[in-house]
Amino acid sequence: MMTYNFDQLNDRRNSYSMKWDIKDNELPMWVADMDFQTVPAVTDAIQKRAKQGIFGYTIVPDDWREAYCGWWKRRHNLTIAPESLVFCTGVVPALSSIVRKMTTVGENVLVQTPVYNIFFNSIRNNGRNILESRLVYENGTYHIDWADLEAKLSNPQTTLMFLCNPQNPIGHIWERETLAKIGELCHKHHVLVVSDEIHCDLTDPGKEYVPFASVSEICAQNSITCMAPTKTFNIAGLQTAAVMIPNPVIRQKVDRGLNTDEVAEPNVFAIEAVLAAFRYGDQWLDELREYIYENKQLVWDFIKKELPDVHVIISDSTYLLWLDCSAYESDSEKLEELIREKPVCGCVPVKNMAESQMDFYG
Numbered sequence: 001m002m003t004y005n006f007d008q009l010n011d012r013r014n015s016y017s018m019k020w021d022i023k024d025n026e027l028p029m030w031v032a033d034m035d036f037q038t039v040p041a042v043t044d045a046i047q048k049r050a051k052q053g054i055f056g057y058t059i060v061p062d063d064w065r066e067a068y069c070g071w072w073k074r075r076h077n078l079t080i081a082p083e084s085l086v087f088c089t090g091v092v093p094a095l096s097s098i099v100r101k102m103t104t105v106g107e108n109v110l111v112q113t114p115v116y117n118i119f120f121n122s123i124r125n126n127g128r129n130i131l132e133s134r135l136v137y138e139n140g141t142y143h144i145d146w147a148d149l150e151a152k153l154s155n156p157q158t159t160l161m162f163l164c165n166p167q168n169p170i171g172h173i174w175e176r177e178t179l180a181k182i183g184e185l186c187h188k189h190h191v192l193v194v195s196d197e198i199h200c201d202l203t204d205p206g207k208e209y210v211p212f213a214s215v216s217e218i219c220a221q222n223s224i225t226c227m228a229p230t231k232t233f234n235i236a237g238l239q240t241a242a243v244m245i246p247n248p249v250i251r252q253k254v255d256r257g258l259n260t261d262e263v264a265e266p267n268v269f270a271i272e273a274v275l276a277a278f279r280y281g282d283q284w285l286d287e288l289r290e291y292i293y294e295n296k297q298l299v300w301d302f303i304k305k306e307l308p309d310v311h312v313i314i315s316d317s318t319y320l321l322w323l324d325c326s327a328y329e330s331d332s333e334k335l336e337e338l339i340r341e342k343p344v345c346g347c348v349p350v351k352n353m354a355e356s357q358m359d360f361y362g
């Protein structure tokens with residue numbers, strides 16, 4: 001029996017939603033924004049705060065640090081030193097700021113692709129080079145090409161790596177040994193690791209992700225971890241995230257960078273939402289994970305039956321699905337046209353369909 005109602009359909013049109021402010025006949029399956037209401041404790045906390053009717057400047061209290069530390073200890077068995085946490089208005093603002101502060105123009109930032117497309121913007125828009133180490137697609141699944149990764153990390157112009165843990169869009173939870181090996185290679189070649197762990201709570205039931213910083217002291221001391229409750233609790237519009245930096249020298253630099261970029265101060269609801277989510281969101285999240293898992297099964301079954309030539313990449317986390325449609329069309333723009341002409345996906349009878357990011361990565 002579920003306590004929370006994830007069956008409720010929520011009409012978000014005409015609410016300035018980036019996802020839903022679209023034409024009537026379109027399905028916005030490109031943005032990582034769920035259509036479930038958040039955990040009621042978050043809405044209650046925001047309403048309570050709003051009732052004051054004063055929306056002044058907000059501090060980052062110790063409670064905020066405790067909320068993150070408590071959640072990661074309880075959910076992910078990671079002990080975080082409270083002082084290692086720095087507030088940021090989002091993971092993407094943090095990524096961009098870190099690129100500006102920790103690398104110089106013309107250096108390489110390594111990404112393992114396919115990956116969240118905005119990584120590219122944070123690198124390119126700051127005048128750094130994107131260095132791709134492509135994950136190898138073989139037998140319907142992805143793995144790391146270690147020789148390629150090491151060759152690229154050993155390039156003296158490569159100074160930063162964006163890790164996506166778990167990986168969006170393939171939904172892969174990186175294994176401890178894999179993370180340890182990445183950590184060692186980055187340490188050996190003097191490449192700082194930024195581990196984006198924004199999707200870490202959304203693992204399939206029974207599956208657990210491994211925080212990069214938990215793997216070894218080498219990983220902890222040479223990394224910046226981006227964390228947030230925003231994907232987990234569907235509160236991205238509240239613009240609230242944290243960067244966790246165990247090494248005090250790196251932390252000082254990143255802290256100054258975030259402040260100089262003016263992304264280190266919370267809006268009036270950003271703290272209240274985190275406290276409520278991390279204090280009272282456990283059961284809601286566990287039910288959500290069950291629900292998403294069922295939705296994934298529905299999509300898998302549907303695709304198997306109706307679109308047998310589409311290969312669904314097996315994922316063990318996130319509510320995103322990465323579909324191999326190359327049997328239909330390998331050119332992504334043509335594929336887009338094809339989907340619009342023959343919108344079979346529009347008929348998927350799923351209550352809150354897991355998102356395909358085909359447009360996003362096209």
Ligand SMILES: Cc1ncc(COP(=O)(O)O)c(C=O)c1O
Nearest residue numbers: 032090091092093116168198236
């Ligand atoms: C891997 C990853 N990082 C970051 C973000 C966005 O983070 P934020 O909204 O905190 O900037 C997303 C959103 O889809 C994402 O998938």
